[in-house]
Amino acid sequence: MGENLELSTLKQKRFLANLNNSVTKTFCYDEHNERKKIINKLRAKMPKQLLLDKSLDKLGVLFRYSGINLEKDIVSPMDTIKHRWLYALNNFCVVTAEMVGIYYIIDGIIKGKSFIEVTSVAPCLTFSLLALIKCMYHHMYEEQIKELINLLRDLERKENDREECADKQEIIDEEAGFLNKVINVLYVLNCCMIVVFDMTPIVLIAVKYYKTKQFEMLLPYLDVFTIIPYKLAYWPVAYFYQIWSEVMVLLSMAAADYLFFTYCTYIRIQFRLLQYEFERIIPERSISKGERFDEAEFRDKFRELVQWHQDLIRSTIILDFIYSKSTLFNFMSSSLVICLTGFNVTVTVLSLLAVPTLSLFRY
Numbered sequence: 001m002g003e004n005l006e007l008s009t010l011k012q013k014r015f016l017a018n019l020n021n022s023v024t025k026t027f028c029y030d031e032h033n034e035r036k037k038i039i040n041k042l043r044a045k046m047p048k049q050l051l052l053d054k055s056l057d058k059l060g061v062l063f064r065y066s067g068i069n070l071e072k073d074i075v076s077p078m079d080t081i082k083h084r085w086l087y088a089l090n091n092f093c094v095v096t097a098e099m100v101g102i103y104y105i106i107d108g109i110i111k112g113k114s115f116i117e118v119t120s121v122a123p124c125l126t127f128s129l130l131a132l133i134k135c136m137y138h139h140m141y142e143e144q145i146k147e148l149i150n151l152l153r154d155l156e157r158k159e160n161d162r163e164e165c166a167d168k169q170e171i172i173d174e175e176a177g178f179l180n181k182v183i184n185v186l187y188v189l190n191c192c193m194i195v196v197f198d199m200t201p202i203v204l205i206a207v208k209y210y211k212t213k214q215f216e217m218l219l220p221y222l223d224v225f226t227i228i229p230y231k232l233a234y235w236p237v238a239y240f241y242q243i244w245s246e247v248m249v250l251l252s253m254a255a256a257d258y259l260f261f262t263y264c265t266y267i268r269i270q271f272r273l274l275q276y277e278f279e280r281i282i283p284e285r286s287i288s289k290g291e292r293f294d295e296a297e298f299r300d301k302f303r304e305l306v307q308w309h310q311d312l313i314r315s316t317i318i319l320d321f322i323y324s325k326s327t328l329f330n331f332m333s334s335s336l337v338i339c340l341t342g343f344n345v346t347v348t349v350l351s352l353l354a355v356p357t358l359s360l361f362r363y
Contacts, residue, residue, distance in 0.1 A: 050156050051176055055262050056149070058183060062258065066090060066251035068138055070259075071146055090248040091135065094128050097245040101125040104226050121221050123337045124246075130333050131249040134256035134326050141322045145259075148318045152266050155311060159273060171272050179265040183258055190250050198243050220246070256326065263319050270312050277305055 056070070063070045067087030074080055101121045108118040138145065159168075201218040209215055217235040219225075224238045281301055 048160075050153055050160075051172065052149070052152055052156055052262075052266055055176070055179065055266075058180070059255065059258050059262070062251050062255035066135075066248065066255050068135060068252065068255050069142060071149065087135070087139075090252070091132065093241070093245050094132060094248050094252075097242070098125060098128045098132070100224055100227060101128070101221075107226050124221060126333045126337050127253070128245070128249050130330060131252040133329055135252050137322065137326045138256055144318050144322050148263060148315060148322070151311060151315050151318070152263070152270075155270050155308070155315075156266070158308075159270075168273055168276055171276065172269055175265055175269045175272070179261060182261060186254065186258070190254060194243075194247060194250065197246055201239075260319075260323050260327075263315075267312065267315055267319065270308075270315075274305065274308055274312065277308075281305065 059070075062068075065086075067084070067090050069083050069087070072079070072083045074083055101124065104121055105118055105125075197220050201220055205216060205218050217230065217232065219235075219239055220242050224242065228234045228238065282298065
């Protein structure tokens with residue numbers, strides 16, 4: 001009898017323990033759900049990262065390694081040193097490469113070299129000069145660049161505060177997606193150009209050494225040997241110098257151009273969204289129900305859209321002020337590069353001079 005009583009008591013304890021665990025698990029599960037709901041609510045209230053900022057983050061590597069300042073405030077000499085030293089160093093490298101190329105052309109004319117040899121460095125000289133001009137205008141209009149970024153951010157924040165709409169989201173996704181595709185393709189082309197430009201001399205050296213057992217010190221462009229001795233001790237330094245110069249030119253041009261593409265894309269997005277709002281400024285009402293739109297509401301909406309349009313016009317004026325001169329020089333230099341590059345490639349189709357020149361057809 002006592003054993004049965006103990007067994008019954010043990011079963012009761014187990015039942016109560018299981019019941020307690022079940023209640024505890026249910027309570028924990030409910031508490032977990034409540035916490036999850038609270039976290040989701042807080043996350044919904046938190047401001048999400050702007051699409052413009054995501055696009056600017058994608059360009060961060062260009063501005064970081066070229067030394068070009070995008071949004072840093074420079075108010076003291078220490079700020080200048082901190083945010084300008086890499087920019088100054090890279091520009092010094094490009095400027096010296098420009099001077100070496102000019103000296104090579106002058107020296108070639110004096111020594112009576114052929115037109116092909118003299119102009120072989122002209123396309124790279126033009127691109128280097130274009131990169132310097134783009135950097136110069138970016139530096140000159142730094143405040144306007146920051147102003148335009150902040151203006152586009154404000155416009156995007158206002159759009160995020162409006163009622164969500166599938167049609168408007170489709171416009172944003174279409175334009176932003178196209179921008180991302182263009183920038184990705186240009187990134188790949190730039191990387192390919194660096195590989196072709198820098199590895200071609202190494203491949204030619206290896207092929208020639210395999211055939212003739214002679215080591216010939218080749219460079220992407222041999223203009224640097226007009227100012228330094230043609231010796232093996234200087235060859236690695238000259239090679240690294242030309243690679244560095246080329247990478248800095250590409251980074252500088254890409255930073256300025258991709259930022260311009262980003263500005264144009266987000267201004268276009270805002271114009272398309274504004275057009276969408278204007279087309280639907282008068283809501284569709286059922287006349288049979290006798291509903292009419294509120295004139296005060298219409299007036300407020302119209303005033304908001306007019307202010308939106310004025311902000312967009314202001315953004316286009318700032319954009320034109322920043323990029324009009326550098327874009328003009330871009331068109332002018334393109335004609336020169338196309339003529340010289342096409343001529344050199346046509347005449348020197350099987351020459352070593354044509355190999356690095358071919359890579360310039362990317363532009």
